Amino acid sequence: MIGVDWGTSSLRAYRMTEAGQIIARASVPSGILQVAAGDFPNVLRNIVGDWLADGETKIILSGMVGSRQGWVEAPYLPCPADPAAIGAALTRIPFDGADVLLVPGLSDRDEAGTPEVMRGEETQIIGALDALGGSGLVCLPGSHSKWAHIQGGRIAGFRTYFSGEAFAALRDGTILGRMMDDAPHDVVAFTRGVTRSSDGGHLLHQLFGVRSLALFGELGAAQTASYLSGLLIGHEIHAALRSDSKVTVHLIGASALCGLYAEAIALCGGQSILIDEDAAARGLARIGQRGMLHERSDRLPAGSTRQPAG
Amino acid sequence: MIGVDWGTSSLRAYRMTEAGQIIARASVPSGILQVAAGDFPNVLRNIVGDWLADGETKIILSGMVGSRQGWVEAPYLPCPADPAAIGAALTRIPFDGADVLLVPGLSDRDEAGTPEVMRGEETQIIGALDALGGSGLVCLPGSHSKWAHIQGGRIAGFRTYFSGEAFAALRDGTILGRMMDDAPHDVVAFTRGVTRSSDGGHLLHQLFGVRSLALFGELGAAQTASYLSGLLIGHEIHAALRSDSKVTVHLIGASALCGLYAEAIALCGGQSILIDEDAAARGLARIGQRGMLHERSDRLPAGSTRQPAG
Numbered sequence: 001m002i003g004v005d006w007g008t009s010s011l012r013a014y015r016m017t018e019a020g021q022i023i024a025r026a027s028v029p030s031g032i033l034q035v036a037a038g039d040f041p042n043v044l045r046n047i048v049g050d051w052l053a054d055g056e057t058k059i060i061l062s063g064m065v066g067s068r069q070g071w072v073e074a075p076y077l078p079c080p081a082d083p084a085a086i087g088a089a090l091t092r093i094p095f096d097g098a099d100v101l102l103v104p105g106l107s108d109r110d111e112a113g114t115p116e117v118m119r120g121e122e123t124q125i126i127g128a129l130d131a132l133g134g135s136g137l138v139c140l141p142g143s144h145s146k147w148a149h150i151q152g153g154r155i156a157g158f159r160t161y162f163s164g165e166a167f168a169a170l171r172d173g174t175i176l177g178r179m180m181d182d183a184p185h186d187v188v189a190f191t192r193g194v195t196r197s198s199d200g201g202h203l204l205h206q207l208f209g210v211r212s213l214a215l216f217g218e219l220g221a222a223q224t225a226s227y228l229s230g231l232l233i234g235h236e237i238h239a240a241l242r243s244d245s246k247v248t249v250h251l252i253g254a255s256a257l258c259g260l261y262a263e264a265i266a267l268c269g270g271q272s273i274l275i276d277e278d279a280a281a282r283g284l285a286r287i288g289q290r291g292m293l294h295e296r297s298d299r300l301p302a303g304s305t306r307q308p309a310g
Numbered sequence: 311m312i313g314v315d316w317g318t319s320s321l322r323a324y325r326m327t328e329a330g331q332i333i334a335r336a337s338v339p340s341g342i343l344q345v346a347a348g349d350f351p352n353v354l355r356n357i358v359g360d361w362l363a364d365g366e367t368k369i370i371l372s373g374m375v376g377s378r379q380g381w382v383e384a385p386y387l388p389c390p391a392d393p394a395a396i397g398a399a400l401t402r403i404p405f406d407g408a409d410v411l412l413v414p415g416l417s418d419r420d421e422a423g424t425p426e427v428m429r430g431e432e433t434q435i436i437g438a439l440d441a442l443g444g445s446g447l448v449c450l451p452g453s454h455s456k457w458a459h460i461q462g463g464r465i466a467g468f469r470t471y472f473s474g475e476a477f478a479a480l481r482d483g484t485i486l487g488r489m490m491d492d493a494p495h496d497v498v499a500f501t502r503g504v505t506r507s508s509d510g511g512h513l514l515h516q517l518f519g520v521r522s523l524a525l526f527g528e529l530g531a532a533q534t535a536s537y538l539s540g541l542l543i544g545h546e547i548h549a550a551l552r553s554d555s556k557v558t559v560h561l562i563g564a565s566a567l568c569g570l571y572a573e574a575i576a577l578c579g580g581q582s583i584l585i586d587e588d589a590a591a592r593g594l595a596r597i598g599q600r601g602m603l604h605e606r607s608d609r610l611p612a613g614s615t616r617q618p619a620g
Contacts, residue, residue: 110511110515110519111509111511112506112511114516114522114523115522115523116518116522117525160518160522161512162484162515162518163514165484165485166480166484166514168483169479169482169483170476172479172483173478173479173483174478196424199421201421201549202545202548203512203513203514203545204472204473204476204542204546205470205471205472208426208470209420209425211454212424212425213424235512235514236512238512
């Protein structure tokens with residue numbers, strides 16, 4: 001089978017055995033924002049055409065390719081959700097030469113009833129379930145960081161933090177950015193930012209402190225970006241862990257960003273484990289197995305016993 | 311005497327009696343960002359030249375004109391500070407045909423030792439001291455909102471919140487702004503945003519909710535900006551009031567923005583009083599009186615009794 005993690009800025013394809021072992025992989029910067037409407041089948045065929053010619057017939061897609069701006073919009077599946085439920089909710093996309101199935105995004109509601117959504121992260125989380133032992137806390141850092149609670153092998157619920165996109169907007173669109181030099185990551189400044197987030201003051205107050213520290217010469221232009229990054233990530237971690245800093249956070253994502261989160265979690269008194277970068281592939285395989293099982297059971301003649309989907 | 315409140319985006323000049331009664335006023339959009347280096351004397355003369363010709367000889371300036379980007383950089387005076395201390399710390403600027411004196415900005419340190427600064431707001435606060443009866447809490451909403459504690463007629467200390475500039479950056483530089491229509495202020499959406507800020511969740515989480523509510527059709531494109539504004543202002547107010555929502559907040563600033571803050575403070579369980587827009591003029595007069603007293607006492611011959619400056 002073929003699994004494709006197709007996000008906003010890139011596409012990662014995996015050729016796998018049905019058990020999920022990766023045989024081959026391909027990656028291109030053809031994220032959905034780089035693909036013109038109507039061109040999704042061609043982009044997919046360019047990447048996986050050789051594998052199809054070599055006998056593959058099933059393709060599972062996950063990520064923003066299933067959003068309104070993607071190829072086909074797949075509905076959200078509400079939490080709690082497990083691999084069986086996700087596998088039973090795939091959307092079929094017409095495609096010449098293969099069965100193409102699209103993984104649904106997940107939705108949730110926070111304590112106040114505000115909606116939550118993810119697309120793509122659910123597949124990475126499914127791919128980390130074995131490492132988690134069925135329960136735990138998962139963090140997927142990014143523009144919109146996701147923190148998911150896993151209970152009994154299911155994604156029980158999740159919360160999103162706008163930290164990554166807020167960082168970019170504050171850097172690019174405020175006086176804070178005008179005081180920043182382009183500079184490599186500064187561990188000391190990042191640590192200062194994370195530590196500052198523990199002060200108990202509000203983020204909106206502490207953001208002004210980035211300016212005032214620079215104004216008083218207490219934060220250099222080469223340190224400001226790392227300090228701001230630490231401040232925002234620290235706030236996110238405190239909020240996501242609440243008082244429960246004893247829990248182990250399972251980090252999924254690009255190793256550089258996960259490294260920053262691991263550092264910040266430790267500074268906040270917690271601990272973390274980094275999940276390897278093939279979580280998406282494993283999740284696609286696992287959902288794909290369920291989906292095909294479900295497909296086969298769908299095709300049984302009426303009256304025959306239905307195989308359980310989970 | 312002449313008082314000039316010279317900020318980043320505008321200049322407001324007042325001709326006053328020494329007791330602070332306004333005789334005439336002028337306002338131009340020549341904020342310091344619109345004035346070329348070296349052109350400050352000309353801009354000032356264009357505005358107050360007639361008053362000088364009519365016999366005025368003293369000009370007091372406050373605001374960002376005393377910043378590094380302004381005419382002359384005036385040092386910050388540390389809190390606590392009262393009108394006498396501020397009046398004793400004026401910076402003289404050479405100017406043909408009048409004594410020009412520049413009000414210092416104020417500095418402070420928050421609980422964590424991070425610096426705080428204001429320029430111009432100290433003069434508005436001094437102009438509100440009588441209305442406050444010598445003690446209370448003052449809020450000056452803006453790009454960088456200031457919350458000052460007044461005790462015994464002195465500015466005891468203050469905290470800054472980055473809410474206004476964060477709002478602009480989030481609106482102009484993130485996916486939240488791409489979902490916003492230009493629309494008039496929406497009271498219902500603003501109220502929803504303020505109410506949301508009381509949920510106890512973190513701002514970084516609630517920012518993502520602006521997107522998810524829109525995605526689920528639970529917040530219209532014409533409501534999104536007002537909701538975001540209410541969310542940020544609500545967070546600022548909760549943080550500034552802490553648990554002490556019983557205190558009366560004295561609001562100083564443009565009436566439209568102060569109106570939003572008054573509404574939000576009420577929604578957060580507090581109460582507010584709006585100080586009139588001539589607070590800056592009264593503050594300039596009061597500081598000017600002290601400053602001239604100080605100037606005169608400076609000129610007394612050595613050995614003579616010094617008049618107390620306060």
